[in-house]
Amino acid sequence: MSHNQESGVEALSEKYADVPRLIILKLDLQRRGITLSDAAADATCTPYYRGPEVTAFSTKETAVRPLPGPILLRDGTSVLTGPTDSTLLKPYTVDYIDGKFYVYDNGERLDEVDFSPRPEFYGKLTSRGVPMESIAWSRPQRLDLYPYRYCHYWDTREQCKFCGFFTDLKTQKQLAGDSYAKIVHPEDLFETVREAIKEPGRFSQINLTAGTDYSGEVPFENEVKRYVEVLQAIGRNFKTRRFPSQLIAPAYSKQQVKRLYDETGLSSYCPDIEVWDKELFKWICPGKEKWYGRDYWIKSALDAVEIFGKGNVYTNFVAGVEFVQPHGFTSIEQALDSNFEACEYFSKNGVVYLSIVWRPGRGTGLAGQQQPPLEYYVRLIRGLVEIRKHYGLASDNDDFKHCGNHGDSDLERLN
Amino acid sequence: MSKLPEELIALLHDTGSIKVIATIDGEGHPHVVVKGSLTTLDNETIVFAEGLEGSLSNKNLVRSIWFDKKVAINITKGLTSYQVKGRPYKYLITGSVFRQLLDRARERRGAEADIAGVWVITPEEVRNESPAVRSSLAREERGLFHSHLDLLRHSE
Numbered sequence: 042m043s044h045n046q047e048s049g050v051e052a053l054s055e056k057y058a059d060v061p062r063l064i065i066l067k068l069d070l071q072r073r074g075i076t077l078s079d080a081a082a083d084a085t086c087t088p089y090y091r092g093p094e095v096t097a098f099s100t101k102e103t104a105v106r107p108l109p110g111p112i113l114l115r116d117g118t119s120v121l122t123g124p125t126d127s128t129l130l131k132p133y134t135v136d137y138i139d140g141k142f143y144v145y146d147n148g149e150r151l152d153e154v155d156f157s158p159r160p161e162f163y164g165k166l167t168s169r170g171v172p173m174e175s176i177a178w179s180r181p182q183r184l185d186l187y188p189y190r191y192c193h194y195w196d197t198r199e200q201c202k203f204c205g206f207f208t209d210l211k212t213q214k215q216l217a218g219d220s221y222a223k224i225v226h227p228e229d230l231f232e233t234v235r236e237a238i239k240e241p242g243r244f245s246q247i248n249l250t251a252g253t254d255y256s257g258e259v260p261f262e263n264e265v266k267r268y269v270e271v272l273q274a275i276g277r278n279f280k281t282r283r284f285p286s287q288l289i290a291p292a293y294s295k296q297q298v299k300r301l302y303d304e305t306g307l308s309s310y311c312p313d314i315e316v317w318d319k320e321l322f323k324w325i326c327p328g329k330e331k332w333y334g335r336d337y338w339i340k341s342a343l344d345a346v347e348i349f350g351k352g353n354v355y356t357n358f359v360a361g362v363e364f365v366q367p368h369g370f371t372s373i374e375q376a377l378d379s380n381f382e383a384c385e386y387f388s389k390n391g392v393v394y395l396s397i398v399w400r401p402g403r404g405t406g407l408a409g410q411q412q413p414p415l416e417y418y419v420r421l422i423r424g425l426v427e428i429r430k431h432y433g434l435a436s437d438n439d440d441f442k443h444c445g446n447h448g449d450s451d452l453e454r455l456n
Numbered sequence: 457m458s459k460l461p462e463e464l465i466a467l468l469h470d471t472g473s474i475k476v477i478a479t480i481d482g483e484g485h486p487h488v489v490v491k492g493s494l495t496t497l498d499n500e501t502i503v504f505a506e507g508l509e510g511s512l513s514n515k516n517l518v519r520s521i522w523f524d525k526k527v528a529i530n531i532t533k534g535l536t537s538y539q540v541k542g543r544p545y546k547y548l549i550t551g552s553v554f555r556q557l558l559d560r561a562r563e564r565r566g567a568e569a570d571i572a573g574v575w576v577i578t579p580e581e582v583r584n585e586s587p588a589v590r591s592s593l594a595r596e597e598r599g600l601f602h603s604h605l606d607l608l609r610h611s612e
């Protein structure tokens with residue numbers, strides 16, 4: 042697949058007139074990443090925007106210029122992207138001129154953008170003295186919590202090949218224990234959420250994710266127990282039984298999922314399939330293949346619909362890794378067929394199959410691999426939304442304002 | 457961006473004026489709703505709170521910002537009326553302006569009031585729709601031809 046003659050945002054928004062230019066821009070901001078000009082970096086360090094000094098992923102190095110929250114496009118779409126210094130990816134530049142941020146491509150101004158502002162709980166400590174900003178990270182309308190900062194797939198080098206979570210992105214090693222605690226105390230989570238939701242209108246969803254811990258007499262038992270405790274602690278903050286929330290976690294047995302539903306206020310469950318094709322799943326996600334393979338992951342998602350209800354179970358895939366060589370697809374049509382087949386299957390069974398744009402991170406097993414062209418992502422999100430619409434599915438838990446990862450759920454704003 | 461007329465700014469700030477916005481759906485059908493929160497914060501753009509992400513009005517506004525369509529706004533109090541045509545420029549889901557309109561909504565409608573987002577409209581055409589102004593303009597253009605004669609007769 043040669044990308045030398047790739048079409049950019051403007052050409053593709055003319056070719057695909059039914060896909061908003063802003064959403065195509067979002068896809069490419071995610072695909073290529075960004076760099077901040079000095080002026081933009083300075084502006085994001087002002088009190089209105091300043092990001093967390095310490096995060097769930099922080100190493101001992103102090104962040105001199107902490108990264109701000111996600112980008113916001115003019116239509117309110119949040120964009121989860123990040124700085125990249127890779128010349129291979131040709132990142133966009135964000136500059137700050139006359140009090141506004143703009144995104145540039147090769148010196149050409151494309152649009153005005155903004156960054157998610159700093160929430161009021163950053164800078165505060167829990168009663169145990171833990172910085173709240175190391176417990177929760179703020180997206181424009183979502184609070185992200187990482188109760189367990191270690192993935193045991195890495196112990197046996199069976200981590201997902203695209204993953205760089207909880208590493209310093211250089212040494213490819215899990216950092217918990219050396220740089221930060223592995224387990225977050227449920228009371229710190231309770232207090233952080235309590236503080237965060239005092240800010241009027243700031244959050245409308247809580248998301249939990251973590252590394253995988255398959256330990257326990259029954260596999261994953263310790264992890265499920267931990268999530269129950271954590272969700273119960275968070276739930277003490279709400280007057281309603283259920284609260285808007287999502288757990289991104291491994292595939293659990295039906296009993297384990299039922300326990301999470303019955304004993305906590307969780308409202309949505311998301312076991313990520315990552316890549317649909319059977320052989321690619323085995324190769325790219327060896328840990329998931331071992332505990333307990335693609336069919337188990339699919340069954341877990343489908344079973345969870347009986348518990349959480351249609352549209353409240355999600356599964357994300359990392360769009361683009363299906364092209365990774367030497368085993369990946371070599372044509373866009375193959376990749377689209379595979380993902381549309383997956384979307385059709387999941388949608389028919391009440392599960393939302395959502396795309397995430399893959400950007401090969403430094404320090405991941407796929408660094409240096411080539412991404413598919415932007416046009417692939419445009420065609421992909423159009424197709425996914427059509428299929429889900431046909432089955433009456435919406436992605437409220439992962440929409441334009443809550444996540445920032447999914448161009449396909451952004452398009453659902455008109456459905 | 458140019459400043460809005462003073463009289464219109466006063467109307468926008470007046471909580472007693474009636475404010476409506478017209479949008480069009482995917483088939484081009486118009487949809488009109490009252491927007492009590494509609495105001496200006498900078499005397500150049502118009503902002504208002506949207507209560508529901510899935511409302512017809514909001515979907516039409518999303519379609520407008522995505523595919524470059526206009527919206528029309530009318531602000532009226534008594535015999536003073538303005539129409540503004542413009543384009544949605546931004547939809548704010550967080551930040552200081554969002555917070556300002558959320559606080560106002562809660563002051564006006566109680567502590568349980570909530571908003572989904574805040575639209576910012578860039579005006580492109582401002583038209584004074586007050587009956588007296590329109591009549592006098594019509595007379596300037598077309599003379600008295602459309603006036604009813606009883607209004608032109610001598611009083612007895």
Ligand code: SF4
Nearest residue numbers: 192200201204206252
């Ligand atoms: S499950 Fe895969 S993607 Fe998630 S932290 Fe572990 S290795 Fe990374």
